[in-house]
Amino acid sequence: MIKNKKILVAVTGGIAAYKAVDLVSKLRKAGCQTKVMLSKNAQEFITPLTFKSISGMDVALDMFSPAGYIEHITWADWADIVVVAPATGNIIGKVAAGIADDLISTTIMATAAPVLFVPAMNIHMYENPIVQRNVTALRKLGYLFMEPEHGLLACGYRGKGRFPQTTEILFAIRTHLHHSRDLAGTTILISTGPCQEAIDPMRYITNHSSGRMGLALARAAHFRGAAVQVVAGALQDAVPDYLPVTSATTAAAMHTAILKHFSQADITIMAAAVSDYRPLHPAKEKIKKGDNLTLELERTTDILQQLGDEKRPDQTVVGFAAESRDIVENARKKLVKKHLDFIVANHLQVAGQDATSCTIIPASGTEKTVAGDKFSVAHQILDMVAGRQK
């Protein structure tokens, strides 16, 4: 949870400085105490008054306050996490070089809290080998980074350099407040979302899956350091930029995509609602209405069964169980039949709501029922699944 956490947002001088206002606003709404520091250059883009109004706290601008205390030590000690957003090439370079010559750089040097950089800059600046070398060096030292997004940049270029969506930064902060990068070095394959099996060129068979649980797992695993590969069905939401994704909107396409990545995966999580059946003879042209219509359906391959049968001992395979009755018993039967390491039995699913509850059942060991929003449930699933890896 993020409520009551102390977040220090250090805003450095890029055009994305105005986007940090939304971040601070959302953090406050989430119940955090949010203290803002503004660099001298950031004040060219946005005023301290804006952040004071949004955060409800005085904005720190100088090393030494009129009240006589030493700002950088005070706030370095106070913070549960320091978020440098946006982070310019300059602040990244200074920290990498060990320079502490202003409020933000000295605070970063003085803090024992995790520091998350959210770079946003012109694509050529971001790709500059010096900036990249600094990012790599800081990552090695345990500093945390988000990837900038692709898109149209303020400078007119199109490329990687945009400030990420606020929601994605919040997901990163939530992760780093509670988890280390414990999944670094682990490759995780995650399928998610529903399939669409064609009846004719205009109609298909599908189901109510939104794909949000799988995306929450992918985000959570990414921020914990895993190399994540997503295989996405017909999702309602966009997949964030930082997650590699293969689109596969039929059971057959999903089968092919999963098998392509399966052998490299340490952990495979089948959160997708794969169609069990597809029309045997999809019509080439739109079916015109007439009398009652009977559709003949054929079985699709049970992908998860194949993964469970073929997995190596060093691989972990996790399934989901969608049941309308006897949820845990039926899920347990699937776990055994499909030779899985874990199965996640979903309980509460209110359409359109993010709250969920499920029971995580391991092949050996004690099951656990967890509840919360999908991102928090995703972390709890990963806690159990990754525990097996060690």
Ligand code: CTP
């Ligand atoms: N699954 C799969 N391939 C299919 C169907 C399902 O890989 N053709 C996977 C799903 O991704 C999920 C798990 O199997 O992880 C269980 O899916 P579910 O629909 O609950 O059960 P089924 O195995 O299809 O059995 P039934 O529909 O009879 O309950």
